[in-house]
Amino acid sequence: MATKVGIVILGDEVLKGEIREANIAYMIPLLADWGAETSLCAILPDDIPVVVRHLRWYLEEVDLLLLTGGIGPTPDDITRDAVAEVAGVPLVVNPEAKAALESRPYKGANPSFRLLMAQVPQGATLIPNPLSPAPGFFIARMAVFPGVPRMLQAMFEWVRPMVSGRRRSRVTLYAMAPESSYAGIMKDAMSAFPDVGIGSYPISDGEYRVRVVFRGDRFDRTAACAERFAKFLPETGFEVLRRVEERGDDA
Amino acid sequence: MRNVLRTALFLLGCTVLFAASDRIGVAGEGRGTWEESTPGRWESLPERRVGGTDNGISVEMTMAPGTGVSYARTGRWEPGPAVLRFAADNVNSGRNDYFPGEAAFPASVTFVFGKDSLKLGAKRRVSLLLRQVWNGFTPSGIRLTYAWGNGLPVGSMYRLWEEETVFVVAGPEEVGKTVSTARRLVDDFGAAYGRPPVGGVTEVRVSARRPSREKGPVRASITVRFPAPPE
Numbered sequence: 001m002a003t004k005v006g007i008v009i010l011g012d013e014v015l016k017g018e019i020r021e022a023n024i025a026y027m028i029p030l031l032a033d034w035g036a037e038t039s040l041c042a043i044l045p046d047d048i049p050v051v052v053r054h055l056r057w058y059l060e061e062v063d064l065l066l067l068t069g070g071i072g073p074t075p076d077d078i079t080r081d082a083v084a085e086v087a088g089v090p091l092v093v094n095p096e097a098k099a100a101l102e103s104r105p106y107k108g109a110n111p112s113f114r115l116l117m118a119q120v121p122q123g124a125t126l127i128p129n130p131l132s133p134a135p136g137f138f139i140a141r142m143a144v145f146p147g148v149p150r151m152l153q154a155m156f157e158w159v160r161p162m163v164s165g166r167r168r169s170r171v172t173l174y175a176m177a178p179e180s181s182y183a184g185i186m187k188d189a190m191s192a193f194p195d196v197g198i199g200s201y202p203i204s205d206g207e208y209r210v211r212v213v214f215r216g217d218r219f220d221r222t223a224a225c226a227e228r229f230a231k232f233l234p235e236t237g238f239e240v241l242r243r244v245e246e247r248g249d250d251a
Numbered sequence: 252m253r254n255v256l257r258t259a260l261f262l263l264g265c266t267v268l269f270a271a272s273d274r275i276g277v278a279g280e281g282r283g284t285w286e287e288s289t290p291g292r293w294e295s296l297p298e299r300r301v302g303g304t305d306n307g308i309s310v311e312m313t314m315a316p317g318t319g320v321s322y323a324r325t326g327r328w329e330p331g332p333a334v335l336r337f338a339a340d341n342v343n344s345g346r347n348d349y350f351p352g353e354a355a356f357p358a359s360v361t362f363v364f365g366k367d368s369l370k371l372g373a374k375r376r377v378s379l380l381l382r383q384v385w386n387g388f389t390p391s392g393i394r395l396t397y398a399w400g401n402g403l404p405v406g407s408m409y410r411l412w413e414e415e416t417v418f419v420v421a422g423p424e425e426v427g428k429t430v431s432t433a434r435r436l437v438d439d440f441g442a443a444y445g446r447p448p449v450g451g452v453t454e455v456r457v458s459a460r461r462p463s464r465e466k467g468p469v470r471a472s473i474t475v476r477f478p479a480p481p482e
Contacts, residue, residue: 207406242420245429 003163005031006040006062010051010070010079011147014043022149023068030156035165035249036064046070051082059086059141064162069147071136073113079144080137084121087140091119097126100133127158169219169248171226174208177238185232186212193225208241219247288321294463296320306480308457311472314357317463321456328452328478330436335360335397336474337421338429342401343465348419349403351412352386355460356398358471361415362436365392366450369414379413389415390454395439397432399425399471408443416443429472433479452477 007027014021021043028038039062044051058065070079084091097118106114117134120126127136127143131154136145143159145152175182179200190198196216203209212229216222223245230240285303294317301322302309312320339357347353368391371379383389393414400407400419407419418439421430440448455477461469 239433241433243431244421244425245431246427247429 003036003064003165004039004062005036005163006058006065007038007042008055008058008065008067009041009043009147010046010067010082011043012046012076014069015045023147023152026149026153027066027156031163033167034160034163035167036163037165037168046076046078048078048082048085051078052085055082055086055142063141064159065142066159067142067144068152071117071134071144071146073110073116077116080119080121083137083139083142083144086142087121087123089122089139092122093118094120094124094126094135094137097133097135100135104133127155130154166217166249168215168217169222169250170244170246171214171222172244172246173212173214173226173230173240174203174210174242174244175212175233175238175240176209177233177236179210181236181238182212182229182233185229185236188232189225189229192228193221196222196225198225198229217248218250219245222248284326285322285324288319288323288458294318297461306478307474307476309472309474310457310459311470312459313468313470314459314461315468316461316465319355319458319460321458323454323456325454326452328455330362330364330440330448330452331477332479333360333362333434333436333475333477334431334479335420335434335476336429336431337399337472339399339421339469339471340427341467341469342399342423342426343460343462343469344401344423345464346401346462348398348401348417349409349411351382354401354411354417355462356396356401356458357461357469358459358473359396359398359457360473360475361390361394361396361454361456361458362452362477363390363392363394363454363456364440364448364450365390365453367393367448369393369444371413375413390456392453393440393444393448395436395443397434399430410443 007024009021009023013019024041031038040058042054044054055065067079070077080091097120098115101115101118120137121139124137124139127138127145129135129151131151136155145155179202186198186200196214199213201211201213203211214222214226233239285308297312297314297318297320299310299312299320308322310320310322337358342357343355346355389412396415396417397420398417400422402423403419405419405422409417411417420432436452437447455475457473457475459471459473
């Protein structure tokens, strides 16, 4: 069974359209590749009570929460406070993080505000940041990363051992059929194979009009479900033109 | 006179031996109809498993750098539908798919329309011949190649040589997966050359290459069903 993971992006800058969010698109395919199942994604404002309320709720739904953003030195960086409150521990200065920040002074930086980045919830494990002395941290099923994509990407491998699970099998069919033409066939395949998830996605430009994705824990069941769909599709006057099989860890 | 006769016999013997080594029968139904390239074409032949049938071939190989395979079957077929199935766990990332001398696909299938050709003119024909002397000869006639590309987006269609059009049916993002596709050769020919083909398919060629400068092996498989059996 895959680890159920939730992704939470923190920051008014994303919600107000100041920057374009790029971390979700980076994380989800990697998590899927590692065998985790991303079951929720959320973007929350820089508001501690709102963030605390949502984090508590999300932790009931998932095994692990990945948070990005809001761990800088300015007053709008509220993630560490919110996470500490959810974990039920105070914020403390981590000596290792403090030493790292002090050993690499930054020209023009205000040392007292800069050292705020050494504060983490008590008992948290540091997540090393190879690009900066300001680390991420992990506590109470929450892993917190910087929001800067370059840093997140450099640090993200850290989470891999925590999420690695059985990769699911996937079969993707490509066709020129309009979605409505095969909705009934899809419904039939869904009821015949309740253990296989099916998704239909239109393609706006390209060689094909749609792709239908079948995902399951067992390759034989996933392939059989796709086969059933492909068998009945010609009744609509269309056929499967391309098929991509990705065997999961069961195969 | 005796020496001339001896030399002629020796040369004849060499020719027979060379021809025999070039015609390695493929196990399975339709034995002998598919011909395998000689090891001399590559640095060496890779570890491979082959099964041929009346309407197709299945090849699985593990190619170390500097190896490759090529199977060809000649005949005459209507340009009907073809079903192709590819798998590869790596690509030749150091190769440029656009250049005839550079393109080396980890898995590809080529349909040759030997009775059809483009009107290129004498000058371009000579230029083509000279480039083929340098880069290696291709079968004469118009060719449609379906390839596991090394870097171009899936769905790309481009002219490799004047008379060869490549359709990229899979690429680096599908490494480790199995890709099957059903192609209507007449439609693809029309898309590439703007007209229906003259004559049918005269040769089907299955090939896979791992150039010597690439690092590590590639495990690939190719299955062709042509003409594709009716559903």
